[in-house]
Amino acid sequence: MSVAxxxxxxxxxxxxxxxxxxxxxxxxxxxxxxxxxxSGSGKTTLLRLIAGLDQADRGxxxxxxxxxxxxxxxxxxxxxxxxxxxxxKTMTVAENVAFGLNSRPRRERPDAAEIRRRVGDLLDLxxxxxxxxxxxxxxxxxxRQRVAxxxxxxxxxxxxxxxxxxxxxxxKVRKDLRAWLRDLHRRTGHTTVFVTHDQEEALELxxxxxxxxxxxxxxxxxxxxxxxxxxxxxVCEFLGEANRLPVKVVGSQAFLGDRPVLxxxxxxxxxxxxxxxxPQHLRIVDDAPLSLPGVVEHLRRNGPLRRAEVAVQGLQRxxxxxxxxxxxxAIGERIRLRITHGSLFAAA
Amino acid sequence: xxxxxxxxxxxxxxxxxxxRVRGESLVVRCLLIAxxxxxxxxxxxxxxxxxxxxxxxxxxxxxxxxITEPDAVAAIQLTxxxxxxxxxxxxxxGIAAAWAIAKFEFRGKNFLVSLIDLPFSVSPVISGLVxxxxxxxxxxxxxxxxxxxxxxxxxxxxxxxxxxxxTFPFVARELIPHMQALGSADEEAxxxxxxxxxxxxxxxxxxxVKWSLFYGVLLxxxxxxxxxxxxxxxxxxxxxxTNTMPLHVEILYNEYMGAAAFAVASLLAGxxxxxxxxxxxxxxxxxxxxxxxxxx
Numbered sequence: 001m002s003v004a005x006x007x008x009x010x011x012x013x014x015x016x017x018x019x020x021x022x023x024x025x026x027x028x029x030x031x032x033x034x035x036x037x038x039s040g041s042g043k044t045t046l047l048r049l050i051a052g053l054d055q056a057d058r059g060x061x062x063x064x065x066x067x068x069x070x071x072x073x074x075x076x077x078x079x080x081x082x083x084x085x086x087x088x089k090t091m092t093v094a095e096n097v098a099f100g101l102n103s104r105p106r107r108e109r110p111d112a113a114e115i116r117r118r119v120g121d122l123l124d125l126x127x128x129x130x131x132x133x134x135x136x137x138x139x140x141x142x143x144r145q146r147v148a149x150x151x152x153x154x155x156x157x158x159x160x161x162x163x164x165x166x167x168x169x170x171x172k173v174r175k176d177l178r179a180w181l182r183d184l185h186r187r188t189g190h191t192t193v194f195v196t197h198d199q200e201e202a203l204e205l206x207x208x209x210x211x212x213x214x215x216x217x218x219x220x221x222x223x224x225x226x227x228x229x230x231x232x233x234x235v236c237e238f239l240g241e242a243n244r245l246p247v248k249v250v251g252s253q254a255f256l257g258d259r260p261v262l263x264x265x266x267x268x269x270x271x272x273x274x275x276x277x278x279p280q281h282l283r284i285v286d287d288a289p290l291s292l293p294g295v296v297e298h299l300r301r302n303g304p305l306r307r308a309e310v311a312v313q314g315l316q317r318x319x320x321x322x323x324x325x326x327x328x329x330a331i332g333e334r335i336r337l338r339i340t341h342g343s344l345f346a347a348a
Numbered sequence: 349x350x351x352x353x354x355x356x357x358x359x360x361x362x363x364x365x366x367x368r369v370r371g372e373s374l375v376v377r378c379l380l381i382a383x384x385x386x387x388x389x390x391x392x393x394x395x396x397x398x399x400x401x402x403x404x405x406x407x408x409x410x411x412x413x414x415i416t417e418p419d420a421v422a423a424i425q426l427t428x429x430x431x432x433x434x435x436x437x438x439x440x441x442g443i444a445a446a447w448a449i450a451k452f453e454f455r456g457k458n459f460l461v462s463l464i465d466l467p468f469s470v471s472p473v474i475s476g477l478v479x480x481x482x483x484x485x486x487x488x489x490x491x492x493x494x495x496x497x498x499x500x501x502x503x504x505x506x507x508x509x510x511x512x513x514x515t516f517p518f519v520a521r522e523l524i525p526h527m528q529a530l531g532s533a534d535e536e537a538x539x540x541x542x543x544x545x546x547x548x549x550x551x552x553x554x555x556x557v558k559w560s561l562f563y564g565v566l567l568x569x570x571x572x573x574x575x576x577x578x579x580x581x582x583x584x585x586x587x588x589x590t591n592t593m594p595l596h597v598e599i600l601y602n603e604y605m606g607a608a609a610f611a612v613a614s615l616l617a618g619x620x621x622x623x624x625x626x627x628x629x630x631x632x633x634x635x636x637x638x639x640x641x642x643x644x
Contacts (some may be wrong), residue, residue: 053536074542086533090555099551100541155541 002029002191003064003158005050010059012045019045021215022059030189032182034202037212038238043195044083044163046212050193051078051161063158074103079157079190083164085148087136093147094119094132100155122150125184142173149181153188162194166201178205199239203227211235233274233345242276243319246347249273254344256292257314262339263290272347279307279320281341284329291336294319296329310337399617402610414600414611422588423596423612429504430579430592431572434511438568442519443561447553449520450527451535464520467513475513476581479506502584507592510578515571522564526557559634563627570623574616 005027012020020042027033035043048054050061052073061068068076088096097119101110110118123129126146136144145165152160165181166174182205185192196202202209203223211218211226211234219231230236233244247254247261249270254262262275285291297318298309306328309318321337329335372380403411414420448454449461467475481487483500493500500506534556538548554561576594583590585599593616600609 051540053540073539076540077542078540080537080540082533082537084533086537088534088538088552088555099538099543103538103541103543103547151537151541 002189004029004062005159005191005193006062007046007050008059008062010046010049010056010061012042012049012054012056018215020049020056023212023215023217024059025210025217025220027191027193029191032185032192032205032207033194034206034209035193035195035212036199036202036209036238037197039197040214041212042215043197043212047161047163047193047195050159051080052076053080077155077158079152079155079160081145081148081152081160081162081165083167085136085144085168087144087148087151089136091135092132093123093128093134093136093139096136096147097122097151097154099151118154122154125153125188126150127180140173141169142177145169145177149184153190157190160190160192162192164196165194166196166198174201181205203239211238213238228341230276230343233276236276236343236345240278241320242278242343243282243317245275245277245315247273247275247344249344253290254342256312259292260290261292262342262344265344274345274347275339275342276345277319277339277342279322281339282310282319282321282337283340284321284323284335285338287336288338291338292319293334293336296331296333296335299328299331310335312337396617396621399610399613402606403614405610406607410607411611411614414605414608415615417608419588419591420596420608420612423591423593424615426504426507426589426591427573427593430507430511431569433508434515434572435565435569437508437512438516438519439561439565442516442523442564442568445520446523446527449524450530451532461524464517464524466517467515468517472514472575472577473581476510476578479509479513479582483509501582502586502590504590506582507579507590510582511572511575514575514578515568518568518571519561519564522560522567523557526560527553530556559630563630566623566626566630570619573619 005025007023007025007027010020010023011018023042023046025033035046037043045054049056050068052061052068052071063071063076088099091099094116098115101115101118109115119132120129123131126149128143128146128150131139131143131147136147139147145168149162166177169177178201194205203226206223208220208222209226210220213234219226219235221229226235227239230239236242237244245256245261247256249255249265249272251270252263252265253260254265254273254275256275292312294310294312296308297311300307300309302322306323308321308323308329310321311318319337323329415424445460445464449457480501483489483493483506485494485501487501498505500509534552535548538552543551573592574594575592576598579592580595580598583592583595585591585595587596587599591599593612597609597613597616600606600612
């Protein structure tokens with residue numbers, strides 16, 4: 001049922017604006033892939049190109065072994081869920097879900113009873129049983145989203161494409177739907193690509209995350225991969241907060257000023273560099289060889305975490321430090337910080 | 349008459365009463381209301397009422413005689429015939445133009461949008477004259493048409509052409525803003541679900557804009573039946589043959605047959621009233637859907 005999607009050096013311009021500048025990506029059958037990036041990075045353009053709603057200037061998209069351009073939009077069997085769902089407002093929920101089946105040529109079309117049964121099954125699957133007769137305007141945002149999904153699933157798609165699936169929903173509904181979508185994917189096993197600008201959503205949902213910036217693919221990998229081993233400063237900063245330290249690498253150690261702050265580096269990255277450290281990778285220690293002295297200037301609450309802003313000599317910006325289970329220091333207290341994990345990029 | 353009634357500023361019902369904060373004093377408010385009411389009564393209501401009063405002045409028998417007289421019947425039939433050709437034509441072309449403008453990006457699009465408004469900005473007399481200039485005996489195509497025995501000016505084709513020209517903007521102008529506001533997502537969704545182009549149009553696009561379309565058709569029809577200037581130029585006013593209702597009214601009036609003129613005029617005024625009533629009903633019942641199409 002589900003099929004591998006191969007994207008080969010896709011390029012796309014809109015007038016003077018280069019939306020995609022050579023993007024290649026292999027998507028495995030039944031994989032759940034997130035296209036993540038800031039607005040204008042080309043992620044929605046890429047999704048529309050995979051669907052065939054737009055044409056690439058260069059490069060191609062393969063479904064399995066078939067070049068997608070050889071297939072008509074109908075034969076591609078794409079389940080596309082639009083950002084604002086694009087439910088047909090003059091039709092009931094049942095008519096919306098049945099639209100794809102009713103659009104088939106007469107000899108391939110199931111009979112009315114069969115279509116009714118399929119619509120019922122799909123509405124059960126998306127946990128909206130009994131809403132057949134409602135109109136889209138009578139549904140909540142989350143319900144509309146699920147109707148849109150049921151409608152896309154009705155054509156037994158080979159690939160499911162979701163454009164900002166949770167973008168128009170409020171925070172609570174988003175979280176519920178995320179878990180639900182993950183579960184649905186596990187049960188139905190469609191090759192799925194979804195676009196999001198929310199890194200938390202991408203990291204939580206996807207098997208692999210593809211990070212786009214300015215029309216280029218910055219990195220593709222599992223959530224752990226991209227989060228812990230970002231390939232570029234952009235990826236590092238986009239995926240979560242990070243403190244940036246201008247360091248100098250000498251031998252296997254990184255120095256802030258003349259103080260060594262991180263050791264155990266491979267030998268081939270000497271010279272000035274930027275060290276990115278996430279707030280949770282700074283730990284308050286009593287004393288250690290590789291540690292950074294500083295003064296606590298602020299304490300804040302950031303959701304479940306407490307966060308300290310620590311001024312360090314030689315750094316203009318204060319360092320953000322998460323105080324997960326640590327004993328909170330007092331404002332004005334002198335502490336020492338140890339970097340447990342960091343990403344080093346040669347200075348540009 | 350119908351034009352005057354149709355161009356009343358339409359106040360969306362949803363907004364009436366929504367404004368609670370008013371800076372003006374009571375006197376200013378009363379004065380403004382009184383002035384506008386007096387104006388409406390004097391310039392719109394009074395003439396309309398007088399049409400019906402005059403039409404009925406000689407009694408019902410005279411009224412009936414005036415509108416069943418052969419020339420009047422011919423004028424009514426011709427008006428209906430012209431409208432029944434011009435309006436469907438403008439529906440089809442108007443939808444096509446609105447579709448092209450709302451759904452596609454192309455060079456010269458802004459020019460096309462301005463061109464659609466041309467009939468509104470050109471005097472109807474000129475709209476008629478251009479067709480005489482093109483197809484009249486002395487016109488560019490006059491000799492060729494005469495040689496091939498095709499009559500356009502002073503005949504039905506001329507009337508239809510002039511009417512189509514004058515009434516073209518109504519459908520397109522109602523549809524364009526509405527279609528633009530709707531975007532193409534619904535159509536794209538239908539295409540990915542495997543619908544053919546025709547199915548997308550009839551199952552998605554048309555139902556989405558049906559109220560603006562109906563609204564545009566209503567206005568288009570009222571204007572098509574009531575058009576005087578452009579039609580007067582190309583008609584030649586041959587009684588019983590190329591006289592439409594507005595022209596017939598004028599002829600009767602010029603021949604001092606006031607009661608008969610007003611009797612036929614009352615039919616046109618009636619059309620205007622029906623149009624106005626339908627339009628109000630639509631706005632009241634489907635205000636939201638139409639509001640999207642009214643952002644000119």
